[in-house]
Amino acid sequence: MKKILVAIDLMNGEVVRLSQGEFSNKTVYSKTPLDVMKKFVSEGVEWFHIVNLDGTQAEPKIQPNNGTNNGTKTGTNNETDDDSRSANLTVIRQLIKYGKSVGVSIQIGGGVRNYTQVKKYLEIGVDRVVIGTLVFSDPTEFKKILSAYSTQVVVALDVLDGIVRVHGWTKSTETSIETAISDLLSLGVSNFLVTDIKKDGMLSGINTELYRKIQSLLDSSESKKSGNHIEIIASGGVNSLDSIKSALEVCGSVVVGRSLYEGTINQAQLGNIILAYNKSYLTKRIIPCLDVKNGKVVKGVNFLNLKDIGDPVEMAMYYNEKGADELVFLDITATVEGRKATLSKIREVAETVFIPFTVGGGVKTLADIQDIINAGAEKVAINSGAISNPEVLTQGAHKFGSQCIVLAVDVKQKGDTWEVYSQAGTQPTGLDAFRWIEKAISKGAGEILVTSIDRDGTKQGFDLQLLSELRARFKVPIIASGGAGQVEHFAEIFDIGIDAGLAASIFHEREIEIHTLKRLLKSRNVRVRI
Amino acid sequence: MIAIVNTGSGNLRSVQKALELFYPEIKIIDTPKSISSADGMVLPGVGSFGDAVDTLNEIDLFEEVKELGKSIPVLGICLGMQILFERSEESPDATGLGLLRGEVLKLHPLNDTNVPHTGWNRLIPQQKEQKIENLKYAYFNHSYYCHPEDENVIDYSVIHGGKYPAIIQKRNILATQFHPEKSRESGEQVLKYFVRSVRQ
Numbered sequence: 001m002k003k004i005l006v007a008i009d010l011m012n013g014e015v016v017r018l019s020q021g022e023f024s025n026k027t028v029y030s031k032t033p034l035d036v037m038k039k040f041v042s043e044g045v046e047w048f049h050i051v052n053l054d055g056t057q058a059e060p061k062i063q064p065n066n067g068t069n070n071g072t073k074t075g076t077n078n079e080t081d082d083d084s085r086s087a088n089l090t091v092i093r094q095l096i097k098y099g100k101s102v103g104v105s106i107q108i109g110g111g112v113r114n115y116t117q118v119k120k121y122l123e124i125g126v127d128r129v130v131i132g133t134l135v136f137s138d139p140t141e142f143k144k145i146l147s148a149y150s151t152q153v154v155v156a157l158d159v160l161d162g163i164v165r166v167h168g169w170t171k172s173t174e175t176s177i178e179t180a181i182s183d184l185l186s187l188g189v190s191n192f193l194v195t196d197i198k199k200d201g202m203l204s205g206i207n208t209e210l211y212r213k214i215q216s217l218l219d220s221s222e223s224k225k226s227g228n229h230i231e232i233i234a235s236g237g238v239n240s241l242d243s244i245k246s247a248l249e250v251c252g253s254v255v256v257g258r259s260l261y262e263g264t265i266n267q268a269q270l271g272n273i274i275l276a277y278n279k280s281y282l283t284k285r286i287i288p289c290l291d292v293k294n295g296k297v298v299k300g301v302n303f304l305n306l307k308d309i310g311d312p313v314e315m316a317m318y319y320n321e322k323g324a325d326e327l328v329f330l331d332i333t334a335t336v337e338g339r340k341a342t343l344s345k346i347r348e349v350a351e352t353v354f355i356p357f358t359v360g361g362g363v364k365t366l367a368d369i370q371d372i373i374n375a376g377a378e379k380v381a382i383n384s385g386a387i388s389n390p391e392v393l394t395q396g397a398h399k400f401g402s403q404c405i406v407l408a409v410d411v412k413q414k415g416d417t418w419e420v421y422s423q424a425g426t427q428p429t430g431l432d433a434f435r436w437i438e439k440a441i442s443k444g445a446g447e448i449l450v451t452s453i454d455r456d457g458t459k460q461g462f463d464l465q466l467l468s469e470l471r472a473r474f475k476v477p478i479i480a481s482g483g484a485g486q487v488e489h490f491a492e493i494f495d496i497g498i499d500a501g502l503a504a505s506i507f508h509e510r511e512i513e514i515h516t517l518k519r520l521l522k523s524r525n526v527r528v529r530i
Numbered sequence: 531m532i533a534i535v536n537t538g539s540g541n542l543r544s545v546q547k548a549l550e551l552f553y554p555e556i557k558i559i560d561t562p563k564s565i566s567s568a569d570g571m572v573l574p575g576v577g578s579f580g581d582a583v584d585t586l587n588e589i590d591l592f593e594e595v596k597e598l599g600k601s602i603p604v605l606g607i608c609l610g611m612q613i614l615f616e617r618s619e620e621s622p623d624a625t626g627l628g629l630l631r632g633e634v635l636k637l638h639p640l641n642d643t644n645v646p647h648t649g650w651n652r653l654i655p656q657q658k659e660q661k662i663e664n665l666k667y668a669y670f671n672h673s674y675y676c677h678p679e680d681e682n683v684i685d686y687s688v689i690h691g692g693k694y695p696a697i698i699q700k701r702n703i704l705a706t707q708f709h710p711e712k713s714r715e716s717g718e719q720v721l722k723y724f725v726r727s728v729r730q
Contacts, residue, residue, distance in 0.1 A: 035658065042656050044689050103652045103666035271693070280643045280690040281652045283667065320714075325650055351547040356669050356712045373576070376544045378671065378712060400576055401609075403646040403671045446646050446673075477648045499649065529650040529667040 001525050002248045002277040004270075005049040005107070005233065006040050007257030008033060008095065012054065013087035017258050019200075023053075023168075029261040033091050034098060040260075041102055043271040046278065048106045049130075049193075049235075049255050050095060054088045055111020093124065100125040107154055109193075113138075118145050122152060130193055132156035133166040135184070136173050146188060151523035154191040154233070155184055159210065160198065169197050177210070178217055185221050191231045193255070199237030206237040211250040229524045239264055241273055248277065252525075283529045284521070285325040285500035286490070286514055287479060288507040290315055292361075293332050295341030312345045313352055319507070320353045323514045325529055327353070328381065328449070328479075328502060331361035332424070343375045350376020360408050360449075364388070366395040373400055381449055383408040384422040387429060387436075390443045397444025406479075407445035409437060411466065412453045418466055425453045433466075434473060441476055448474065449502065452482035459485025459506070462493050471497045487512065487520045494526045532728055533568035535595060536560040537610065538577060538585035545574050545607065548711040551718075552725040562594045570602055570728035571595065575609030579634060579674070580621025582613050592627070599629045603727040604703045605720075608672055611698065611705035620674050629703060632678040643691035646673040651708075653686040653696050653716065661685060661699060662723045665716040668696065668708035675707065702727070 009016050015030040030036045037048065092108065099106045108121055109130025118129045135142045135155055146153055157180055158165050164173045164180045173180070181192060194214060196207040211234050218230055234247040235255040244265075247254035259265045290297045290312055297310040316327055329349075331342045339362070346359055359372045360381025369380045369392070380400075386393050386407060396405045410425040411418040411433040418433035429436075437448055450470060452463035462483045470478055477499040484490065484503035493501055506512050518528040532553055534542055542558050549556045549572070559565045573595070575582070586592040598604075599614070606614045615626045618634035626634075637645045653665045665686060675694040678684065688696040688707065697720070698705045704724055710717035 038658055044654055101664045102655055282690055283650045285649050350544045354714045354717060403648055403673060447648060475644050477644050
């Protein structure tokens with residue numbers, strides 16, 4: 001996912017722009033920053049880059065790199081009573097509050113001098129904090145921040161002729177950008193905001209050569225090889241849609257500022273380019289799966305604090321609270337009485353839980369679908385029933401819309417292909433998975449829940465080969481199931497465009513908390529509902 | 531009394547239950563007589579445009595709903611939002627309620643996005659001051675979208691291959707393309723707002 005960050009530079013509570021970092025060279029764009037932000041939000045801007053320019057002017061002592069002055073940071077606390085500075089802080093709080101209320105993400109920088117400041121920003125809802133000078137002036141403090149908040153730290157590197165400068169660009173670090181990045185990567189930094197000083201605020205186009213150089217450095221780095229997510233944010237010089245495009249060809253992200261305020265890129269153009277790069281803001285779904293038998297959840301449940309560990313309503317409420325996006329109930333009851341018990345539980349769940357859920361298991365006829373929908377489920381999953389009678393998909397889709405009809409399919413790899421199994425994965429059908437899914441979609445299935453029998457229960461990760469081939473072939477939403485064992489496994493399927501990840505035991509046994517999973521996915525640039 | 535109009539296909543109970551949290555009397559209605567005393571009206575939504583309109587006609591509610599919809603607070607949900615418009619690509623022969631000007635179009639799988647649009651998406655405020663605030667994510671599940679003649683009625687949009695209306699407000703009419711009854715906090719805000727307008 002490519003990010004277009006809109007810069008809001010604040011000074012004395014106003015939106016301003018400095019040319020090449022000169023405080024004397026200031027243009028005021030707006031006296032009402034919140035309105036500016038609202039306008040960008042309405043165009044679909046998802047990320048903001050806020051700079052507290054009143055913070056950057058503070059002149060802390062440069063500390064020697066030997067760390068003799070650890071922990072005595074009182075002299076550099078820049079939250080003074082100064083009017084201009086407090087005007088800025090009020091505005092910043094306003095922007096953060098608004099941004100949080102509408103679900104956009106914010107990174108903030110400018111004069112960040114210590115751990116406490118970073119902590120405060122993150123506590124009030126900022127997603128990432130940008131740190132510049134401190135990285136060089138007080139490495140010990142910086143490391144403390146990094147070890148606490150690694151993925152939420154963005155290191156700002158301002159570059160002049162290949163050399164990193166600090167203190168509002170006034171002082172050279174005498175470190176080359178390549179050395180700086182290599183060193184910081186080995187410390188565990190994963191986000192870099194790289195600004196070409198010569199280009200900044202000049203509307204002269206971005207320095208693609210610089211970013212290309214950095215990118216090739218990254219490609220050969222150990223950190224990248226070990227699968228870490230590294231983000232380079234290009235900044236300085238964006239003057240047209242083309243320069244946004246060329247920045248995003250090389251980098252993951254780009255900051256756009258002056259060109260928006262000066263109108264070289266207008267709002268509608270911004271909206272269109274955001275759309276072109278982001279396509280959809282649909283979040284990836286995390287789905288716990290509950291196997292229900294005779295109205296009770298049956299397998300792999302290990303809740304520590306719940307006495308009645310197998311009640312579907314209680315478990316649904318629990319997951320509802322914990323951030324699950326959806327629930328899947330698989331009714332594995334064999335008897336009519338058992339099915340009734342499950343349906344009455346489904347009804348109860350529908351009345352208690354405010355998230356969508358899908359019910360499957362033993363669905364054979366339109367009447368089965370109707371029973372489940374009437375009980376309050378959002379969607380119905382059909383597996384073996386569709387294999388023996390594909391028309392049930394058509395009937396269901398006609399009556400309730402294809403978005404209600406989920407094809408559940410259990411597959412096993414067979415050479416280069418995958419074979420469909422029926423009867424809870426026990427009976428090979430001879431059907432080719434791709435051909436079957438294609439047919440099912442043409443019959444009316446609106447979503448695919450695909451379980452890899454090979455991976456199920458292994459916790460070794462989803463079947464990525466299967467899933468990426470499915471993704472390439474089909475446009476309907478795909479829910480991946482079978483093999484989830486860790487956060488990385490979810491990230492992998494989302495990276496290849498799968499819509500949802502389903503798992504049972506890792507959630508039931510609390511090996512992974514959904515909140516934690518989502519936070520980690522977000523830091524890996526996956527869109528999740530938090 | 532808030533009337534949930536039974537447009538034929540399923541899942542009215544969760545809408546009813548969700549509204550009951552904020553309002554004492556919520557009835558599922560399928561006859562003209564029982565709707566006349568309603569203080570507010572909900573058009574729920576699963577199914578197709580044509581089926582929903584046909585059902586309204588079959589149970590003799592089409593004209594009633596259209597008439598009441600000019601005065602009392604109305605909440606249209608998903609398909610219930612769509613039938614408030616004049617027509618739909620989904621069922622070209624069917625006539626919608628026409629309480630909102632415009633049409634309903636098919637979502638195309640543009641830009642590699644998938645159709646139906648299923649899942650949680652972020653609501654994007656379109657007005658400087660929102661009538662309903664603090665909405666973030668909502669649960670969508672649809673293959674068609676509303677295209678109002680007047681863009682100013684769009685309160686929130688959603689991005690999925692294009693930018694589409696998520697919440698529309700015009701006078702007494704509130705309509706959501708998503709399912710408030712499945713959208714946790716955001717859904718609660720919408721339902722509360724609707725109930726407040728019924729009480730006023």
